[in-house]
Every structure is written in C-alpha cells, then in structure tokens.
Amino acid sequence: xxxxxxxxxxxxxxxxxxxxxxxxxxxxxxxxxxxxxxxxxxxxxxxxxxxxxxxxxxxxxxxxxxxxxxxxxxxxxxxxxxxxxxxxxxxxxxxxxxxxxxxxxxxxxxxxxxxxxxxxxxxxxxxxxx
Numbered sequence: 001x002x003x004x005x006x007x008x009x010x011x012x013x014x015x016x017x018x019x020x021x022x023x024x025x026x027x028x029x030x031x032x033x034x035x036x037x038x039x040x041x042x043x044x045x046x047x048x049x050x051x052x053x054x055x056x057x058x059x060x061x062x063x064x065x066x067x068x069x070x071x072x073x074x075x076x077x078x079x080x081x082x083x084x085x086x087x088x089x090x091x092x093x094x095x096x097x098x099x100x101x102x103x104x105x106x107x108x109x110x111x112x113x114x115x116x117x118x119x120x121x122x123x124x125x126x127x128x129x130x
Contacts, residue, residue: 003115006090006097007067012117015049016063023047027084027101028064030108032075039075039110040118041067041101043088048122060122069099071113079106090115 002021004013013020029042045063052060073096086103096113 001089001091003067003088003090003099006092006099006115008114008116012120015051015053016045016120017047017050020045020047021088024085025065025088025101027086027088027103027108030077032072036070037072039069039072039112041065041069041088043067044125052122053120056122057124059124062123062125064121064123066118066120068116068118069097069110069112069114070116071096072110073113074109074111076110077106077108079104081106 004010004021007013023045025043025045027041027043031040043065045065048060048063052058084103084106086101088101090097090099093111096111097115099110099112099115101108
C-alpha cells in the first residue's frame with residue numbers, strides 16, 4: 001500500500017505531485033530513539049513540488065522527506081548496503097501501521113501507531129544530470 005496513506009498530516013505532502021507513494025525512494029538514514037519509542041526515516045524522492053517553496057533553490061531536483069514514526073512496537077532490519085534505493089510501503093494493522101522498506105536483500109519493517117511528515121527540503125542531485 002502507498003506509504004502516504006499512513007501519514008497523519010497529509011497536508012505536508014499536498015504540494016508534491018500525485019502518486020508519490022508509488023515512487024521509489026533513496027533511503028539515507030534511519031534513527032531509532034528510545035523516547036516514544038520512535039523511528040525517523042530520511043529519504044529522497046526524485047520529484048519536487050510544482051510550485052517550489054520560496055526558501056528552496058530554483059534548480060532543485062529532489063525532495064528530501066523526514067518521516068517520523070511514534071509509538072514503535074517492533075523494528076527489524078535485515079541486510080545493509082551503501083546505496084538503498086527501494087520501495088517504501090505501509091499497511092493498516094490493529095491500531096497502527098506496518099511500515100516496510102525493501103531494496104533487494106535489504107528489508108526494514110516497523111510497527112508503529114503514528115506516522116508524520118516532520119519536514120520536506122529540496123536539493124539538487126548532480127548525479128541526475130548524467
């Protein structure tokens with residue numbers, strides 16, 4: 001299922017093109033914190049808002065998302081790699097969400113009660129120019 005369906009504050013994604021939940025993501029960072037407990041995912045989408053926020057540079061070609069998961073009850077990570085381009089998904093479960101990221105042999109799963117977009121930022125990935 002589209003990960004955006006799990007987001008408790010969908011207005012944070014309203015400026016991005018429709019269908020972003022089906023796009024692959026480049027996962028950069030996973031932070032586990034005992035308070036909450038919570039997990040934060042930082043990843044890139046290869047799209048930008050149709051109308052760029054004033055604080056973003058004009059030549060951005062990526063949107064970086066910080067997704068926060070609160071009330072985490074389970075977390076598992078199998079495998080690891082320097083580059084993690086894969087699919088992020090979420091499905092509704094009893095009083096919460098099962099969030100999954102899969103990239104080849106790397107699989108991350110977590111069970112959480114709340115998913116929120118913490119921030120969006122834009123930047124230029126020079127590798128996209130090739």
